[in-house]
Amino acid sequence: xxxxxxxxxxxxxxxxxxxxxxxxxxxxxxxxxxxxxxxxxxxxxxxxxxxxxxxxxxxxxxxxxxxxxxxxxxxxxxxxxxxxxxxxxxxxxxxxxxxxxxxxxxxxxxxxxxxxxxxxxxxxxxxxxxxxxxxxxxxxxxxxxxxxxxxxxxxxxxxxxxxxxxxxxxxxxxxxxxxxxxxxxxxxxxxxxxxxxxxxxxxxxxxxxxxxxxxxxxxxxxxxxxxxxxxxxxxxxxxxxxxxxxxxxxxxxxxxxxxxxxxxxxxxxxxxxxxxxxxxxxxxxxxxxxxxxxxx
Ligand code: GUN
Numbered sequence: 001x002x003x004x005x006x007x008x009x010x011x012x013x014x015x016x017x018x019x020x021x022x023x024x025x026x027x028x029x030x031x032x033x034x035x036x037x038x039x040x041x042x043x044x045x046x047x048x049x050x051x052x053x054x055x056x057x058x059x060x061x062x063x064x065x066x067x068x069x070x071x072x073x074x075x076x077x078x079x080x081x082x083x084x085x086x087x088x089x090x091x092x093x094x095x096x097x098x099x100x101x102x103x104x105x106x107x108x109x110x111x112x113x114x115x116x117x118x119x120x121x122x123x124x125x126x127x128x129x130x131x132x133x134x135x136x137x138x139x140x141x142x143x144x145x146x147x148x149x150x151x152x153x154x155x156x157x158x159x160x161x162x163x164x165x166x167x168x169x170x171x172x173x174x175x176x177x178x179x180x181x182x183x184x185x186x187x188x189x190x191x192x193x194x195x196x197x198x199x200x201x202x203x204x205x206x207x208x209x210x211x212x213x214x215x216x217x218x219x220x221x222x223x224x225x226x227x228x229x230x231x232x233x234x235x236x237x238x239x240x241x242x243x244x245x246x247x248x249x250x251x252x253x254x255x256x257x258x259x260x261x262x263x264x265x266x267x268x269x270x271x272x273x274x275x276x277x278x279x280x281x282x283x284x285x286x287x288x289x290x291x292x293x294x295x296x
Pocket of ligand 1: 095096097098099120141142170277
């Protein structure tokens with residue numbers, strides 16, 4: 001029987017642990033962790049994610065402050081908002097929802113966030129510390145969620161050959177770095193492949209653990225997966241489906257039904273990595289608040 005790695009269930013387990021830590025912060029020092037989510041514009045997908053993040057935070061007792069700015073907000077004004085949040089003692093985590101409108105330099109905004117509040121882990125200081133294994137940093141939520149799913153489902157990546165398919169700054173690259181480092185959840189032999197890798201199947205078939213984050217719907221079939229592999233599908237794609245009332249369905253980058261027959265374990269979409277991303281963001285926010293409490 002193939003093991004289904006439910007990010008939904010693992011998320012619930014982690015969120016109940018987080019709730020205890022939030023309760024302890026409040027009871028011991030009167031501190032409420034605060035997360036600020038900044039949304040520029042009205043992209044419906046971003047609005048949906050931001051709403052989900054807010055609700056999940058509030059459910060744990062984390063104060064969630066949403067700042068919604070118009071799509072034509074000047075870059076300077078957004079940088080000013082970030083500066084204000086950096087200085088605000090009630091805020092322990094800052095997230096600027098990406099993508100930003102074209103007239104705003106994303107890198108400049110990310111670099112304006114105080115690394116101590118960079119719960120997305122996108123600041124170059126966070127990225128650098130992940131790579132060098134030095135100092136405190138926040139790991140980006142989606143790849144941290146992938147690692148947590150592997151550990152909690154009994155598939156420690158240590159000593160395994162992990163193939164990561166995808167090279168984005170948000171998932172592929174940080175996933176490879178986390179899996180490679182000399183730390184719990186790491187110590188894997190890591191290969192990074194991507195959409196331009198010739199004969200991708202020849203590479204993916206060598207994986208003990210296959211992490212797919214390519215953003216191409218249902219592009220990994222059973223012929224690309226070794227018998228007994230563990231497969232984590234990071235893809236979240238909307239594809240047209242006239243048979244559904246809403247006109248689309250959500251699917252991963254992996255052809256779930258056929259790969260399930262070959263894999264030892266596989267994560268579904270939806271209900272896989274998706275819920276873990278929000279959970280790990282909340283985990284980073286709680287960690288940041290604990291650090292603030294310890295520093296007084
Ligand atoms: N857009 C898509 N994923 C993410 C994420 O993890 N963080 C932010 N800030 N924006 C995103």
